[in-house]
Amino acid sequence: MLKEEVKRLLEEALEENPSLFLIQFEIKGDNQILVVIDGDNGVSVNDCIAVSRKIEHNLDREEQDFSLEVTSAGAASPLEIPRQYKKNLGRKLSVRTENQQFEATLDSATEEEIVLRWKAREPKPIGKGKVTVKKEAVLKYADIVEAKVMITF
Structure with a gap:
């Protein structure tokens, strides 16, 4: 009853x-409602307040006691859904699969996969020294264990 209403x-x-979208929604024991949102243009405190008020002002505390927490996906939070990848195009990601780790720029994102691009220094095919080569990886979401935006200061 409470879950459907919320x-x-x-x-x-x-x-x-x-521009806002849902990342996580859960109701824990003691009717503790947890909502995590993200936005195509980020999430402001006012966005969290608006979502919180919409829920809180339309539920009857006389009928059911509850606590409500509406937060935004933090800068260090892993990316969860394709829409989050799409909003971070052009940014550097740290992506881990079962057996590989990438630190690369997110070049594109579809509903099924992402494309990462980066430059690497590799030995020349002939002769001594190294040459810079452009590399690319196409990863399906199902193969990604964790992906985070790399924050640089």
Whole structure:
């Protein structure tokens, strides 16, 4: 009952601001409602407040006691869904698969896979010394164990 009602209110809140999207929604024991959102243009405190109010103001505390936490996906949070990859095109990612690790620029993202590009120094095919070569990796989301945006200062 509570879960369906909260889900409906959450969907309405996200319809009111189409640049926002849901990353996680869960109700833990003691009716502790946890919502994590992200946005194509980032998420402001006001965005979190708007979603929180939409849910909180339409639930009856007399009927059911609950706590509500609406947060944004943090800068260090792993990327979870294709829409998050798409909003980070051109940024450097750290991507781990079962048996490989990449630090590369996110070149493209579809609903099924991502393309990473980077430059590497490799020995020349003939002669001494090294040459810079352009590398590319196409990874399916199912093969990605974890992907994070690399924050540089």
